[in-house]
Amino acid sequence: MRRLLNTLYVTTPDAYLACEGENVLVKADDQTKFRIPIHNLEGIITFGYAGASPALMRLCCERGVAFSFLSSSGYFLGRVTGKAHGNVLLRRQQYRWADNDETTLRLSKRFIVSKILNSRVCIQRALRDHEEKIESNELVSAVNILKRLAEEVRNVNNIDLLRGIEGEAARIYFGCLDTMILAQKDEFFFHERIKRPPTDNVNALLSFLYTILSHDVEAALESVGLDPQVGYLHRDRPGRSSLALDMMEEFRSYLVDRMVLSLINRRQINGKGFIKKESEAVIMTDETKKLVLTEWQKRKKEEITHPYLDEKIPIGLLPYAQALLMARHIRGDLDDYPPFFWK
Incomplete structure (x- = not known):
């Protein structure tokens, strides 16, 4: 490592x-x-x-x-970026797999199961950590629904049906986010995921950190010789790093959503750190960006025992570890790709 x-x-x-x-x-x-x-x-x-x-x-x-x-x-x-690294045969196999419907569906299911179950754990952690403060009925119901949706993924035989389940899981999960915000409710609230542009403080935080995460995942994929633009779940589109977006699904709730909730609930940030422009877009002040980035770097230095490798690594190396496992699977060293599961 x-x-x-x-x-x-x-x-x-x-x-x-x-x-x-x-x-x-x-x-x-x-x-x-x-x-x-x-x-x-x-x-x-x-x-x-x-x-x-x-x-x-x-x-x-x-x-x-x-x-x-x-x-x-x-x-x-x-x-x-510099020259592409890695064995050209690895990328050629990656491209062949992207053109194979069966392989594309199989890997897409790995990403989505990880995303759904990690979202479920995020809700369970909120219930465990704030048992006395949080309204539990809605969250307990969401936990059960997400478990059912993850089980449905295993039997899906169509990529469009899989994307439908992903959309339903995202709706259930994001429907719980506002309940998990326990402090500064007047300044930090969440009704729906709004991306371009974010129109409230929580969406601004999510978009900002998702972009930072995408940079880390993209760099990790390139470092092991994979092409970040050729993925399986996300369709090819000029300029879009589809494989990076695929792999990001495993980390969104664990690395970003959990951190956003902590920053708000611990009052490390406040509403004064956000500016609403005439276009209704919300952006962070430079001071808030620096604070968020500092906390992001601290988070990356914390250690976790990787659920598949069974060794302690800094959280910041999780994208690299998963990129390495994906490369090994494509080369034929692993029979399947083991996604990251938050425990």
Whole structure:
């Protein structure tokens, strides 16, 4: 298992990124504000307008450091990567599998079962941790329905039916999210998932962190030699990282939703950290972004015993571990792909 490295998040709008030897520099007002050796990084993510020197982008490509550009609200704009790594035969097999309906359905079912059961655990954790504060009837009902839907997935023989079950499970799960928000209800409420653009504080948080997660999953897939754009559950679309979106389904509730609930319920953030624009879109202030990203980095350093590998790894390496298992399965080293199940 590889070592967990850092991701550099740049939220200062007028920052300029450059390099000096093997060091990444963050400059503002003609001064170097931050310096870090390139070998300590696995990724760089910038928010808003942040210029970058061609020399730095070349260095990132040579060292395998993913460099992503996001808008100030967290919308993905583009990514700089180096040469594709890994055995070309692995990618060729990945493409063949994507054209095979039976294999596509089988792997899609793995992603969806993991998503549904991990969503179920998120609700169960809320019931366990806040037994005295939470209204339990709705959540207990949702737990039972999600269990039934996960069992239905096993017998599905059509990808469209599978997507239908996924949609129903998402509706049940997100219908519980507002009940699991126990603090600051006037400022943090959730009625439905709204993506482009998010129009309330909770959706803004979810969209922001889902984008960060997608960067990590995409980088993990590339690091093991897989093509993030060719997936199984999500249809091919120019510019869309379908396999990264497939694998993200396993982590959404465990890594993002749980963290969003914690940030709100522990009052680590408040409504003053969000701005509603004339377009009705809600964005976070720079201070809130920095706080959320700091907590995200802390979360990634926590350790978990991987349910399949049965070894302790930093949570931040979960996308890499799953990408590695997927690559091994496609190469034929594993009979099936074992998705991540939250216990």
